[in-house]
Amino acid sequence: MYHFIINPSAGNGRAQKSWTKIQKKLCQLNLKYSYYLTTSSTDLKQHLRQQAKLTPKTIFVILGGDGTLYHALNAIAFPTKLDVILGYIPCGSGNDFAKAAQISTDPNKALAQLLAQKAPRTLDLGYFKTSDRAGVFSNNLGLGFDAQIVEITNNSQLKNQLNKLHLGKFAYATCFFKALSQQKPFTLTVTLPNFPPKNFSHAFLCTITDQPYFGGGVALFPKARLDDGKLTLVVIEKKNLLDFLSVFLLMLLPGAYHLRARSLSFYTTTKLKLTTTTPQIVQVNGETFTFSPGDLLLEIKQQKFIF
C-alpha cells in the first residue's frame, strides 16, 4: 500500500501539478493508494509521524523538493526513529537529492521507477546536533556562504519567478553576488576523530555533504555517494576575492579541478565537530537557521528508501 504526502507549494506549485498527473496514472494502473495534501511543514511532520505509527508497513511517498524531504526525514527520525520506508517524487526547484539518487524529475517516470523497485535501499543521512537543535539531512548542511545564498534566495521573489519559467534550479546562482557581499570570513575549527583540531582563520564556505550536489545541481564533491557510509566536509577559505571566485568557476566545469585549489580543503569521515566563534547562518537541505557560536556535531545515520 502506498500513501502519498504532497507539499502542494513545492516548486512554486509544481508539486500540485505533478500530483494531478500521478493521480491520473494511479487510476489507469488501478493501484490502491491514499494521500494527504499538507498545509505546512508542521502539518506534514505531524501527519507523517501519526500515519507511520498507525501503518508502519505502508510506503510513504513524498512529493516535494529537498526541503519537503528534509521535513519528512526529521518526522521519521525524531523523537525516536520509526522503521518506515520512504518513497520520493521530486517536484522542487533545485532537486539535488533527485539528481544524486538518479530519480527522474518527470513525475510519471519517477512513479514508474518507484513502482518497479522491488526492495528498499538503505541510504546515508547526515545527522547534526547543536546545543539547541538536532536533525537529519539527505543532501548537505552548510555554514556561511552557501547558507547565505539559500537565505537570500528563499526570501526573494526570484525563486518563484524562475520556477514559473521552469528555471528554478538557477535561483541559487542568481543570488551569488548578493551573498558574496553579505558573508564575512569566519574562524572555524574542524575536529576529526584521531586528528588534532584544524583551524581556519578565513573560512567562507563550510559544507558537509553526503552526496555530490548542492545549489541546484552544482557538483561540490563529485565522488560523494549516498550509500558509502561517509560524509565529506568541504571548506573554502576567502583570503583573496579572485582566488575564491576562480574556485567557484572551476566548480561549474567538469573535471572537479576546484578540489585541487589551495584555498579548498576536504575531509571524508564518519563523524566530525565544527566550532565557530561567531554566529553563522546554516542551511540544511535548503532550510535555514542561525547557529550561535559553539560546537556543531555531525555523524552518519541511515534511512530506507524506495525509488
Ligand SMILES: Nc1ncnc2c1ncn2[C@@H]1O[C@H](COP(=O)(O)OP(=O)(O)OP(=O)(O)O)[C@@H](O)[C@H]1O
Ligand atoms: N503546505 C505545505 N506543506 C509543507 N511545507 C510547506 C507547505 N507550504 C510551505 N511549505 C514550506 O515549503 C518549503 C519546502 O519546499 P521545498 O524545499 O520542498 O520546495 P522548493 O523550495 O521549491 O524546492 P528545493 O528545495 O528543491 O529548491 C519548506 O520551507 C516548508 O516550510
